Amino acid sequence: MSPMSPVLVGFDGRPESVMAAGWAAREALMRGAPLRLVHAWEQAPQPYATLAGAAVPQHPYGSARLLADMEALLIRRHPGLQIAADRVAGDPATALLTAAADAGMLVLGSRGLGRAAGFLLGSVGRSVVARAERPVVLVRADTTLDAAGADHGASARDVVVGVDLDQPDDSVLLFAFEAAARRGAGLRVVHSWDPVGENTSAAGLPGVDDPAEGRTMTPRQPPADLLRPWQDKFPxxxxxxxxxxxxxxxxLVDASRDAELLVVGRASRHAPIGPQTGPVTRVVLHRAVPPVAVIPHD
Incomplete structure (x- = not known):
């Protein structure tokens, strides 16, 4: 992919997809990339399709009006942004994944879980997250962005990324560092360590916070060595x-409550029962507050 790969957003006119389009427009501007609005609709056998929540009527003529109105709103708000709008027929998840083949990321809206945190994903959203070969960002309808992508929350909030130090992946860290750099934000790297079976005789030394025990322990592999090259690249x-x-x-859920973006990885290896999001990503999507970026990796 080139640096100018488009930011693609699934759009169906629902409030959550409107918020997602605004978020995607802001991201495209920060990247210097074009924005592509895509409305996926399925003629048969189901007259209704959904991106991330409840069903919404799909009609090719109505979708053209929805796309045109959203495109006009974003152009007024961001006159320098290059925008394309397309309607694609077929299974919505497959259509969105196919459309995103040359995209830098795919953005979807999601309904929030009432007053609780977390994302309410429909079958299309779950399928896209589990199968995507590009980063997928999920944006709640109650995000601090308005419909045109202006952020009314706190400025320069941190980006939070979850890292597995035993199996780190460069694509997850690269996405997180670039996201923080574009926003002029700090980056919080969270690593969870399970001391079961480890030598915990180092209790009391500087290292790992263990609130339940009121002590600190030192992990087998410190994160500093992994992160030092990234600090040099993004000073x-x-x-x-x-x-x-x-x-x-x-x-990760606790650390990201006041964050601008939470970044997690998803192993793209194919499981015998089909594509899966993984346990960490599944819990994060159910409980997280900010937009969540899911990065596929080997």
Missing amino acids: DVSLTEQTVVGQAASH
């Missing part, structure tokens, strides 16, 4: 390392 990104004991997903 303007303020980096915070947080190594914690326990389940990774819960700590």
Whole structure:
């Protein structure tokens, strides 16, 4: 992919997809990339299709009007942004994944879980996240962005990324560092360490916070060595390392409550029962507050 690969957003006119389009427009501007609005609709056998939540009527003529109105709104808000709008027929998940083959990322809207945090994903959203070969960003309908992509929340909030130090992947870290650099934001790197079976005689030494035990322990592999080359590559990104004991997903949810973006990885290896999101990503999507970027990796 080139640096100018488009940011693609699935759009169906629902409030969550409107918010997703605004988020995607802002991301495209930061990347210096074009934006592509895609409305996927299925003629048969089901007259209704959905991107991330409840069903919404799909009609080729109605979708053209929806796309035109959204495109006009974004052009007024971002006159320098290059925007294309397309309607594609077929299974919505497959259509979106096919359309995103040359995209830099795919953005989808999701309904929030009422007053609770987390994302309510329909079958299309779940399928896209599990099968995508490009980064997928999920944006809640109650994000601090308005419909045109203006952020009314706190400025320069941190980006948070979950890292597996035993099996780190460069694509996850690259996405997180680039996202923080574009936003002029800090980056919080969260690593969860399970001390079961490890030598915990180092309790009391500087290292890992264990709130449940009120002590600190030192992990077998410190994150500094992994992150040092990235700090050299992105010297303007303020980096915070947080190594914690326990389940990774819960700590990521807690660490990202006031973040602008949460970044997690998803192993793209094909499971015998079909594509899966993985346990950490599944919990994060159910409970996280900010937009979540899911990065596929080997």
